[in-house]
Amino acid sequence: xxxxxxxxxxxxxxxxxxxxxxxxxxxxxxxxxxxxxxxxxxxxxxxxxxxxxxxxxxxxxxxxxxxxxxxxxxxxxxxxxxxxxxxxxxxxxxxxxxxxxxxxxxxxxxxxxxxxxxxxxxxxxxxxxxxxxxxxxxxxxxxxxxxxxxxxxxxxxxxxxxxxxxxxxxxxxxxxxxxxxxxxxxxxxxxxxxxxxxxxxxxxxxxxxxxxxxxxxxxxxxxxxxxxxxxxxxxxxxxxxxxxxxxxxxxxxxxxxxxxxxxxxxxxxxxxxxxxxxxxxxxxxxxxxxxxxxxxxxxxxxxxxxxxxxxxxxxxxxxxxxxxxxxxxxxx
Numbered sequence: 001x002x003x004x005x006x007x008x009x010x011x012x013x014x015x016x017x018x019x020x021x022x023x024x025x026x027x028x029x030x031x032x033x034x035x036x037x038x039x040x041x042x043x044x045x046x047x048x049x050x051x052x053x054x055x056x057x058x059x060x061x062x063x064x065x066x067x068x069x070x071x072x073x074x075x076x077x078x079x080x081x082x083x084x085x086x087x088x089x090x091x092x093x094x095x096x097x098x099x100x101x102x103x104x105x106x107x108x109x110x111x112x113x114x115x116x117x118x119x120x121x122x123x124x125x126x127x128x129x130x131x132x133x134x135x136x137x138x139x140x141x142x143x144x145x146x147x148x149x150x151x152x153x154x155x156x157x158x159x160x161x162x163x164x165x166x167x168x169x170x171x172x173x174x175x176x177x178x179x180x181x182x183x184x185x186x187x188x189x190x191x192x193x194x195x196x197x198x199x200x201x202x203x204x205x206x207x208x209x210x211x212x213x214x215x216x217x218x219x220x221x222x223x224x225x226x227x228x229x230x231x232x233x234x235x236x237x238x239x240x241x242x243x244x245x246x247x248x249x250x251x252x253x254x255x256x257x258x259x260x261x262x263x264x265x266x267x268x269x270x271x272x273x274x275x276x277x278x279x280x281x282x283x284x285x286x287x288x289x290x291x292x293x294x295x296x297x298x299x300x301x302x303x304x305x306x307x308x309x310x311x312x313x314x315x316x317x318x319x320x321x322x323x324x325x326x327x328x329x330x331x332x
Contacts, residue, residue, distance in 0.1 A: 030100040033107070037099070040086030043079060054080065073104075085111060092117060098124040105134045113141045122146045122169070129208045136204060143176040143205075147317035152305070155288065157295040160303060165237045165275045173320075174306040175205055175282065182309050188247050191307075192229055195245075209236040217242075219264040228261050239275040240265050243282055250286035250304055252294040259300040282307050 043060075046052040054076065061076040088111060089096040095117065099107055106127050114120040123146065127137050151173035160167055179201045180194040195202050196215055203210050210232045217231040230243035242265060244258045258279040265277040279302040291304045 026101075029103060032104065033100045033102075036082045036104065037086055037096075039079065040082035040084070041090070043083040044086050044090075047083070057083075081108060081111070088120075095121055095124060098128055101128045103134065106132065106137050109134065109137055109141060114146075119146050122149070126208075130204075143178075143311050144314045144317040145172070145176075147314065147321050148172040148174050148176075148312075151317070151321055152303070155291070157298065157302065159295075159299060160278065160301045163276060163278070163301055165239060167237065167278075170207065170209075170234070170237065171280065171303045172305055174308055174312065176311055177202070177205070177307050178310050179205075180309065184309070186247060188229075188245050191245050191247055195230065206232070209234045210241070211235060213240075219261065219268065221264050221268075226261065226264065228265075234278075237275060237278070238273075240270055240277040241280060242277060243280045246281065246283040248284055250281065250283045250291060250294075252290065254281055254283070255294055255298060255300075255302060258302060259298065262300050262302070276301060278303065280305060 043052065043057060046056075057079050058076040061074055061079055064071055064074045085099075085107065089099060098121075102110075102124065110120055110123045110127070114123060123137070123141065126132070126140065126145070130136070132140065149169050149172055152171045153168055155173055156167060156171070160171075177195075179198055180191075182190060182194055192215060199212060203212065211234070213231040213233055215230055217228040219226045219228065228242045229245045232241040232243065233239070234241050242258065242261050244254070244261070246254055258281055262277045262279045270277055279300060281302060281304045283304065283306060286304055286306050295302065295304065
């Protein structure tokens with residue numbers, strides 16, 4: 001029977017094995033990405049200097065397979081992708097350094113789905129920080145998280161932007177909760193229970209850094225009890241984040257309750273080392289102009305966001321982003 005001391009020793013050895021294995025896998029992946037980069041560079045150079053086309057690359061793929069059948073992953077399509085891989089990032093040292101940290105599958109997902117260097121950088125950083133599997137990354141891309149985050153950045157109130165912590169790319173304009181399979185219509189209690197029941201998926205949707213504290217978190221003020229729907233802590237922002245859930249359309253009156261919760265959290269819960277608490281009012285629908293008016297006089301760091309029960313088409317998200325940029329240009 002293993003005693004406590006032996007158990008601690010064995011755990012250290014196990015952790016060392018796991019860490020070393022992870023390090024080895026990471027090094028192998030980095031070498032593979034370097035290989036694909038070099039092959040892509042070679043083919044790219046040949047297409048320019050010697051007019052290589054898809055026919056030559058097809059012959060190259062057959063040659064590799066014939067000469068060494070044990071070598072996998074070098075079909076003509078994959079070789080052409082390596083060329084695209086190199087050409088996309090060759091002039092961007094910042095992004096090319098990140099490529100080595102991701103699998104080939106994740107690199108291809110980002111390469112095929114992104115339209116700009118800004119979008120590619122966003123997804124590369126997101127995948128590296130979150131250590132997403134291919135399935136998780138694909139879901140984030142399909143949900144249009146880049147555009148939802150850019151919209152979120154643009155619509156942050158001046159109070160949130162003025163916080164000591166950097167809130168860039170933390171909050172979304174809308175949150176995709178298609179994994180909840182909510183009935184229509186549904187109540188706030190249904191939404192809260194569903195989020196708790198799918199907490200792992202919800203935290204993945206929220207993004208890196210969110211840690212769950214509790215539901216119906218009790219605040220006592222003047223011998224009266226009040227309850228925050230969902231309370232999180234954000235490691236990078238170093239602050240509490242309170243979520244208030246509304247299944248209807250946003251109303252300015254909703255802000256008063258959340259502002260009260262933030263005041264109570266800052267006075268009675270947060271520590272001296274922590275930054276001011278942030279509130280997120282998550283509602284089923286919102287009018288951006290009404291939200292802007294409501295937040296313009298608010299002194300509390302509050303984010304108003306929608307939740308969607310189905311994935312939003314990327315075209316609609318792009319249209320929203322374009323409309324927002326046009327509005328800012330007119331105001332300028």
